[in-house]
Amino acid sequence: MDQPEEKEIAPSNEGFQYRMGLNDNKAGMEGLDKEKINKIIMEATKGSKFYDNELKKDQQVNQRIEKMLQQKSQLTSSQLKMAQVQVEKMTLELERSRDLSRFIVHVDMDAFYAAVEMRDNPELKDKPMAVGSMSMLSTSNYVARRFGVRAAMPGFIAKKLCPNLQIVPANFDKYRAVSKEIREIFSEYDPNFLPLSLDEAYLDITDHLEERLTRPEDRRTFTVKNGHAENGDPPAEVKAKCEPEETCTSPVLFEDSPTFLPDQCHDFSRQDLKCENQERPQENVFVFGTSAEEAVREMRFRIEQKTTLTASAGIAPNMMLAKVCSDKNKPNGQYIILHERQAVMDFIKDLPIRKVPGIGKVTEKMLRALGITTCTDLYQQRALLSLLFSDTSWHNFLHISLGLGSTRIERDGERKSMSTERTFSEISSAEEQYELCRELCKDLAEDLSKEGLKGRTVTLKLKNVKFEVKTRASTVSYAVSTEEEIFSVAKDILKAEIDVASPEPLRLRLMGVRISGFLCEDDKKHQKSITSFLGSNKAVKTMCSGTVDPKATQNPAPQRESFFNQKRAARLQGLEQGSTSNAVTSKEQNVAHPSSEPQQDFTEVDQICQDPDFTCPICMMKKSDWNLEAFNRHIDQCLSKSPTSGNGEILSKCEDVFENCSDKAKKSNKGVGKDVRIKNLKNKMVTLAPSDDMDDFVIDNNTMHTLHDQRVKSDSCRDKIICENSMENPQVEGDVGGNNTDVSKPASSLCSATCSEGAVFICPVCNIQQDTSDLAVFNRHVDVCLNNGILEELKGQNTNLDPKHPVRNDPQNGMAVRGNAGNKSNARSKRPGAAQQNPASKKAKTQRSSLTIDAFFK
DNA sequence: TTCAGCTTT
DNA sequence: TCCCAAAGCTGAA
Numbered sequence: 001m002d003q004p005e006e007k008e009i010a011p012s013n014e015g016f017q018y019r020m021g022l023n024d025n026k027a028g029m030e031g032l033d034k035e036k037i038n039k040i041i042m043e044a045t046k047g048s049k050f051y052d053n054e055l056k057k058d059q060q061v062n063q064r065i066e067k068m069l070q071q072k073s074q075l076t077s078s079q080l081k082m083a084q085v086q087v088e089k090m091t092l093e094l095e096r097s098r099d100l101s102r103f104i105v106h107v108d109m110d111a112f113y114a115a116v117e118m119r120d121n122p123e124l125k126d127k128p129m130a131v132g133s134m135s136m137l138s139t140s141n142y143v144a145r146r147f148g149v150r151a152a153m154p155g156f157i158a159k160k161l162c163p164n165l166q167i168v169p170a171n172f173d174k175y176r177a178v179s180k181e182i183r184e185i186f187s188e189y190d191p192n193f194l195p196l197s198l199d200e201a202y203l204d205i206t207d208h209l210e211e212r213l214t215r216p217e218d219r220r221t222f223t224v225k226n227g228h229a230e231n232g233d234p235p236a237e238v239k240a241k242c243e244p245e246e247t248c249t250s251p252v253l254f255e256d257s258p259t260f261l262p263d264q265c266h267d268f269s270r271q272d273l274k275c276e277n278q279e280r281p282q283e284n285v286f287v288f289g290t291s292a293e294e295a296v297r298e299m300r301f302r303i304e305q306k307t308t309l310t311a312s313a314g315i316a317p318n319m320m321l322a323k324v325c326s327d328k329n330k331p332n333g334q335y336i337i338l339h340e341r342q343a344v345m346d347f348i349k350d351l352p353i354r355k356v357p358g359i360g361k362v363t364e365k366m367l368r369a370l371g372i373t374t375c376t377d378l379y380q381q382r383a384l385l386s387l388l389f390s391d392t393s394w395h396n397f398l399h400i401s402l403g404l405g406s407t408r409i410e411r412d413g414e415r416k417s418m419s420t421e422r423t424f425s426e427i428s429s430a431e432e433q434y435e436l437c438r439e440l441c442k443d444l445a446e447d448l449s450k451e452g453l454k455g456r457t458v459t460l461k462l463k464n465v466k467f468e469v470k471t472r473a474s475t476v477s478y479a480v481s482t483e484e485e486i487f488s489v490a491k492d493i494l495k496a497e498i499d500v501a502s503p504e505p506l507r508l509r510l511m512g513v514r515i516s517g518f519l520c521e522d523d524k525k526h527q528k529s530i531t532s533f534l535g536s537n538k539a540v541k542t543m544c545s546g547t548v549d550p551k552a553t554q555n556p557a558p559q560r561e562s563f564f565n566q567k568r569a570a571r572l573q574g575l576e577q578g579s580t581s582n583a584v585t586s587k588e589q590n591v592a593h594p595s596s597e598p599q600q601d602f603t604e605v606d607q608i609c610q611d612p613d614f615t616c617p618i619c620m621m622k623k624s625d626w627n628l629e630a631f632n633r634h635i636d637q638c639l640s641k642s643p644t645s646g647n648g649e650i651l652s653k654c655e656d657v658f659e660n661c662s663d664k665a666k667k668s669n670k671g672v673g674k675d676v677r678i679k680n681l682k683n684k685m686v687t688l689a690p691s692d693d694m695d696d697f698v699i700d701n702n703t704m705h706t707l708h709d710q711r712v713k714s715d716s717c718r719d720k721i722i723c724e725n726s727m728e729n730p731q732v733e734g735d736v737g738g739n740n741t742d743v744s745k746p747a748s749s750l751c752s753a754t755c756s757e758g759a760v761f762i763c764p765v766c767n768i769q770q771d772t773s774d775l776a777v778f779n780r781h782v783d784v785c786l787n788n789g790i791l792e793e794l795k796g797q798n799t800n801l802d803p804k805h806p807v808r809n810d811p812q813n814g815m816a817v818r819g820n821a822g823n824k825s826n827a828r829s830k831r832p833g834a835a836q837q838n839p840a841s842k843k844a845k846t847q848r849s850s851l852t853i854d855a856f857f858k
Numbered sequence: 859t860t861c862a863g864c865t866t867t
Numbered sequence: 868t869c870c871c872a873a874a875g876c877t878g879a880a
Contacts (some may be wrong), residue, residue, distance in 0.1 A: 050870050060864095136871050152867095154870040197867085360866045390877065419873060457860080467870085473861050512872080517860095 031146025037161060041148070044157045053467035061362055065369045068388055072370070075387055083383040090398060091382070099317065099407045100339045103292045105189075105203040106322035107299070107313045109182065110331035112199035114141040115309045116178055117168045129166040130158060135423075138170055142331070175199075178307055185302050189295065194409045202319055204409045205295055212290045220298065224284040224305060293336050300334065317344065320405025323357045344403035348375045356400050375401050414518070418453060419461075420444045421512025426465050428505040430498050437494050440513040441487040448515060454479035457517035458489040462497060463510035471514075472497060479519050486513065 032040075045051045109115065113131040118124045118141060128144035130137040134155035147162035155167050179198040186193040190203035212220075288298035296313045303311050310332035314325025317339050324347075328335035337347050352374055354364045367373070370388075372381055379401035386394045399405065420443045427433055437460070448454065458480065459473040472493045480486050490513050498506050 045870080048870080054870095057864095132871095134869050136869095138871090152871075156869040159869095358866075362865060392877075415874085417874060421872060423871065425868095459861085469863080471862055475860060510871085514873085516874095 032148055032161065034148075037148030040160050041157060044160050049466050061365055065366055068366060069369060071388055072384065075384075079387060080383055083386045087382045087386050087398065090395075091402065094398065094402055094404055098341065098402075098404060100341065100344075101206070102204055102317055102407045103206045103209055103315060103339070104317065104319050104322040104407065104409065105205055105292075105296055105299075105313055105315050106319070106326040107186070107201050107203065107296075107303075107311050108326045108330070109199035109303075110310045110312055111139050111141055112178075112309070113139045113170060113175055114144075116175055117171075119308050120174070121168075124166060124168070127166055128162050128164055129168060130155070131168050131170050133167065133169060134159075137167070140165075172198075178309065181306050182303055182311075185299060185306065189299055190409075192409065202322065202409050205292065209290070209292055209295060212295055215290070217287055220288045220290070220294075222286045222288070222298070222301060222305070224286070293334065296334055296336075300332075318403075318405030318407045319409065320357060320400065321347065321403060322405075324351065324355050327355065348401070348403040351375045353378060353400070358396065359400075375403075415451070415453070416518070417455070417459075417514055417516035418444065418447055418451070419459070419512055419514030420447065421461055421510060423463075423510045424508075426507055426509055427511075428507045430505070433494060433498070433506065433508060433511070434491060436511055437490050437513070438483070438487050440511060441490055442483045444513050444515060445481060445483040445486055448481045453515070453518050454481040455515040455518045456480070457515065458486055458493070459512075459514040459516065460490050460493040460497070461510070461512035461514065462494075462506070462508055465507045465509050467509075469510075470497070475517060479517075480515070486515065 114129060117129065117131055124141070126143065128141065128147060128149065130140035130144050130149055132138045132155055137149070137151055137153050137155055137158055139151045140149045140153075140158070144158070144162055144165055147158075147165070149158040149162050149165055155165075158165050158167070175198050179195075182199070183193070183195060183201070186195075186201050186203055189205050189208045193201050193203040195201045286298075286301060288294045288301070292315050296315055300311045300313060303309065312326050312330040312332060313334040314322040314328065315334065315336040316322040316325050317337070321337050321344065325335040325337060337343050353359050353367055353372065354361075356375070359367075367378070370381060370384065372378055372385075378385070378397050382394070382398050382401060385397050388394075389397070420440050422436070422440060424436075427436065456477070456479050457473055457475040459471055461469065461471045463469045474489050474493055476489055480489060
């Protein structure tokens with residue numbers, strides 16, 4: 001981004017000032033000197049509410065520093081010694097793991113937005129200009145920077161610094177288009193490059209360099225016509241000779257920036273530039289070498305030719321160093337740290353900590369208070385830091401001080417939150433605030449929909465006219481994504497804040513809405529399966545509003561190319577090819593989709609159908625040649641080998657499921673354990689999963705097979721109720737279960753201990769209610785039934801059964817289910833925690849024992 | 859785990 | 868006219 005280059009406001013004890021950047025030493029030439037700049041800024045800001053707030057924040061940092069220094073003064077020498085030992089140990093470990101094998105590049109476009117605007121309007125080229133508005137500037141060109149005009153500075157102050165400043169409104173569509181061009185080039189050097197923003201990216205060019213060694217020269221040769229290549233690279237075979245310095249008219253956007261030609265580049269080998277064709281002065285040919293510097297230079301060259309914009313780059317063994325390097329020769333330059341430990345340490349030695357990504361103004365100030373300003377200081381004080389900062393922080397400091405950073409560019413980071421916020425002139429009317437809130441929710445819902453995300457936590461951010469920022473969050477038990485859903489949560493938060501401020505109005509200048517706590521993939525599948533099987537004839541109702549959002553069910557948010565969609569495609573293909581093994585019978589389709597409409601949504605059922613995963617839940621072994629029988633046999637063996645660990649694990653999963661039920665019940669504030677049915681088969685497991693009416697939990701087939709029986713035995717196991725309870729029969733509620741948290745015990749023993757009189761025991765095999773309240777007796781009955789082979793018989797009745805994909809038609813929820821043995825992920829995906837609830841659905845259930853989920857495991 | 863505030867870019 | 872937006876992290880409860 002532009003911002004890292006042009007640092008923002010840095011408050012200090014004396015107030016605050018805009019931080020001076022790299023070219024500050026040049027400020028005096030045509031612009032203003034530092035002192036004058038600060039004076040103007042101070043005059044423009046002093047006394048404003050913003051300024052007051054900055055001072056307040058600054059005071060808070062000072063207090064933190066004071067507290068830290070006090071802590072420091074209380075440290076004993078033995079504490080320090082111990083810390084020293086600890087950090088030494090860690091230092092050694094880190095040193096051992098140092099990886100110098102990668103070539104990581106950080107590329108950053110120079111004053112990107114400003115450069116684009118100057119390119120498109122050459123009149124701006126020699127004038128001080130900035131992109132943004134009177135309220136805020138995104139970036140400025142290098143002429144303006146001499147006057148102290150920087151990113152994150154309000155335009156009106158910039159105008160005071162530089163009255164001739166031209167402020168151009170940002171045009172993000174244009175920047176995105178240019179960014180696309182740049183990224184096309186990046187991808188040729190690293191197809192998995194990591195974009196950080198429109199103008200900045202990390203690349204790992206290690207593989208490219210390996211390939212580059214064998215790349216013929218013509219593929220490293222680029223021609224410039226009249227100083228500018230037309231969009232794209234010229235044919236490699238076109239070769240011409242010239243003197244590059246004379247004819248390469250690099251689009252110099254900044255007076256003080258060098259041309260492309262890399263005199264300023266570290267370790268540049270001029271021999272790599274060949275100028276061979278004097279007869280064709282209109283065409284210049286550049287041949288780039290095979291080294292890392294050459295590859296990066298070539299990349300920058302191509303960017304410049306394609307966009308007429310310049311980029312700076314850093315090459316280093318890790319991301320942290322590469323980022324620092326890219327700043328070293330900015331603008332339009334590059335820098336490499338050789339891949340040797342000593343080179344890294346030399347580079348780090350005098351590096352000011354503030355240059356390191358992740359160390360901002362507050363951290364800098366805190367470290368400065370400890371006398372730490374360079375990375376060497378950081379290294380020397382590492383023991384002290386380990387005592388004063390959190391683990392995360394001092395580990396980070398230690399990494400920095402050793403010049404270590406991430407050596408793999410991974411797009412691991414699944415997004416953790418998404419938000420939108422808006423600044424406006426004061427809004428004090430509640431009505432307008434609600435309206436705005438709804439608008440923000442709408443925007444956010446659209447953004448979420450683009451990425452197919454749903455989250456459980458809604459955060460409202462409010463900034464009042466005094467610039468005081470408040471965030472208020474609320475986590476709900478279901479994932480929200482639509483405007484209605486988000487608003488129903490956000491408006492309650494807003495209401496609470498309005499109430500708190502009452503009778504004074506809430507005087508806001510900013511409002512933001514954020515969603516976090518996104519469903520993990522498994523949860524998504526789970527939620528999807530729930531909504532889809534309900535979707536055909538039931539609207540998914542949300543707890544918050546009690547209203548139905550038709551969009552939520554009729555037009556589900558577009559998902560990223562999911563596992564399901566892939567499977568769907570595969571399945572459709574399979575069907576087309578006449579494959580019958582995985583085909584869903586028409587009966588199932590009718591059951592699952594009563595409307596007989598084409599199947600629009602694919603549920604976990606699809607996964608089960610398509611992907612029988614015979615991974616043993618005990619030992620996690622997986623064999624491709626296992627069939628159901630062999631798999632079951634294996635599990636039996638596993639269980640008999642290590643009954644404790646096996647059951648322990650199973651039971652802990654079981655507990656997990658219970659916990660979720662319990663949480664759900666707690667959050668619904670409607671009491672726990674209502675309408676919970678518990679299944680127990682063969683004394684091994686008890687588990688729960690959401691049933692069709694969402695108020696109601698029954699054992700889920702898959703979970704049961706995975707966690708409970710550990711075997712795929714039968715289609716008819718489902719829905720046989722061992723032990724049920726109901727809100728309507730609360731006489732035992734609360735006093736069952738006691739404090740039994742021993743999950744190592746078979747669940748049946750827990751159940752025996754906790755089921756109270758009145759439990760209904762229906763054998764899952766013969767489906768006959770048993771005249772007993774003793775679980776052990778009941779379980780024995782089930783075992784007998786099982787041993788009688790009734791299940792096998794039942795299974796045999798289903799003529800559509802693929803031995804690998806037994807199909808169960810669930811009469812209760814209308815869901816066709818194909819069983820597989822299940823695995824960890826399946827089990828997780830069945831967690832009821834993400835289930836949507838329908839509080840309106842309260843079936844009257846009578847004469848059931850009351851067994852609370854909470855009580856069950858607590 | 860949740861939430862509010864902080865930090866960074 | 869007049870001082871951002873978005874995301875991740877931390878620490879306390």
